[in-house]
Amino acid sequence: MPTSLDAAIARLAAELPPAPDKPEETAASTAAALWFAAAGEPRPVTRAVPPFPALDAEGEARFAALLARRLGGEPLAYLTGRQEFLGLEFLTAPGALIPRRETELLGEDALAVLEKLRPDANVLDLCTGSGNLAVAMAVRHPGIRVWATDLEAEALALARRNVDLHGVGGRVSVHQGDLFGALEGAGAPRFDLITCNPPYLTTKHAQNMPQEIGGSEPSAAFDGGPFGISITLRLIREAPEFLVPGGWLCFELGAGQGPMLQKRLQGNPAYVECRPKLDAAGTIRALQARVAD
Numbered sequence: 001m002p003t004s005l006d007a008a009i010a011r012l013a014a015e016l017p018p019a020p021d022k023p024e025e026t027a028a029s030t031a032a033a034l035w036f037a038a039a040g041e042p043r044p045v046t047r048a049v050p051p052f053p054a055l056d057a058e059g060e061a062r063f064a065a066l067l068a069r070r071l072g073g074e075p076l077a078y079l080t081g082r083q084e085f086l087g088l089e090f091l092t093a094p095g096a097l098i099p100r101r102e103t104e105l106l107g108e109d110a111l112a113v114l115e116k117l118r119p120d121a122n123v124l125d126l127c128t129g130s131g132n133l134a135v136a137m138a139v140r141h142p143g144i145r146v147w148a149t150d151l152e153a154e155a156l157a158l159a160r161r162n163v164d165l166h167g168v169g170g171r172v173s174v175h176q177g178d179l180f181g182a183l184e185g186a187g188a189p190r191f192d193l194i195t196c197n198p199p200y201l202t203t204k205h206a207q208n209m210p211q212e213i214g215g216s217e218p219s220a221a222f223d224g225g226p227f228g229i230s231i232t233l234r235l236i237r238e239a240p241e242f243l244v245p246g247g248w249l250c251f252e253l254g255a256g257q258g259p260m261l262q263k264r265l266q267g268n269p270a271y272v273e274c275r276p277k278l279d280a281a282g283t284i285r286a287l288q289a290r291v292a293d
Contacts, residue, residue: 004060005031005052008067015071019212021100025076034070037080038063044084045076073212085132086111088139090162092130095154097221099132102279103197106252106286107133109277110195111140113248113288119143121192124242126179126235127151129221131159131172133195138168146172147191149182152220179231180238190244198231199224200254228254232261236289240270246293250286258284265289 012027019025024046032048038060039053055063066079077083077092084090085099086107092098114121114137123146125134134148148163150156156174163172175182199206199222206223213222224231232253239249249271253261258276262284265274270291277286 004055004063005035008034008063011067011071021102021213022076023101030070030076031067033076033080033082034066035063038066042080042082044082044089045080046084047082047089073215075212075216078216083130083132086136086140088132088136088166090130090132090135091158091165093154093158094216095152095218096130096158097155097197097217099130102285103133103252105277105279106195106197106250107136109250109286109288110137110193113193113250114141114144117192117248120145122189122244123147124183124188124191124194125149126182126194126196127198127221127231128159128174129155129197131162131174133197134159134172135162135166135168137195138172139166142171144171147175147183147186147188148172149175149177149179151176151178151182152218155218155221179234180242183242191242191247192244193248193250194239194243196235196249196251198235198251200228200232200252200257202226202228224254229257229261232257233264236261236264236268240268240291243291246290248288248290250288252286253284255283255285258287261287 008031009027029045033045036043036048077098083092083099120143123144125148128134128148128150131148134146138146156176159174163169175186201222203223265271271289272292273290275288276284279285
């Protein structure tokens with residue numbers, strides 16, 4: 001291992017606290033990802049493994065600059081421009097939420113539902129961000145058609161780049177607007193599956209996040225209103241109108257919100273089935289619900 005890489009690992013371990021929401025970003029993996037980026041071979045932190053390319057003097061300078069920016073609080077995925085999600089590589093950029101490990105629980109739920117549906121199912125991914133879930137579903141199920149929507153233009157620009165990266169442009173269309181309002185004039189059908197990773201932090205929490213998150217990633221991707229559930233409650237209320245009979249809604253939620261939102265779904269006569277998805281700690285982090293046939 002290069003000496004400067006060893007030194008960078010030591011600095012990261014000493015100066016940068018681990019991020020609970022990004023457990024894959026250890027001091028060693030972070031330094032490795034920055035090294036590959038400095039070499040002009042950017043890759044997700046999960047794929048930054050030996051052998052390491054050699055760096056010339058300019059590359060060493062780029063590595064030092066990237067290390068300084070990371071120690072200054074810039075998110076690693078923005079520095080490398082890459083993040084892995086459900087085993088696929090995605091482009092990242094400021095203006096769109098960085099895909100996170102907990103959202104893979106929602107992705108696993110969605111992929112499990114798709115296994116039950118017809119091969120040419122129609123899918124809607126709301127609050128798509130970088131398009132990671134929409135694209136992952138399209139890649140894993142090559143017969144489906146996906147509509148991906150978001151309110152933010154910067155996020156949608158990145159989503160289009162990820163659609164192109166994975167060659168699914170013929171089956172994934174990107175639309176701007178507020179939740180289901182993005183579908184106006186899009187000629188969309190009713191959907192077999194609707195997925196969503198909505199903003200689910202309280203406004204107070206969203207405004208007081210660590211600088212690395214709150215000062216870098218878009219606040220609109222976090223702020224779910226005074227109680228953190230404003231968008232989620234709209235989603236639960238409005239989704240049945242856009243689902244086919246027997247269609248499914250799958251969405252992510254914040255830690256601690258599960259029991260209340262599960263009761264909300266169970267108390268809504270439009271839904272006939274509700275299943276929780278638990279994380280490793282036994283906390284509900286996603287819900288899937290089916291409307292009546």
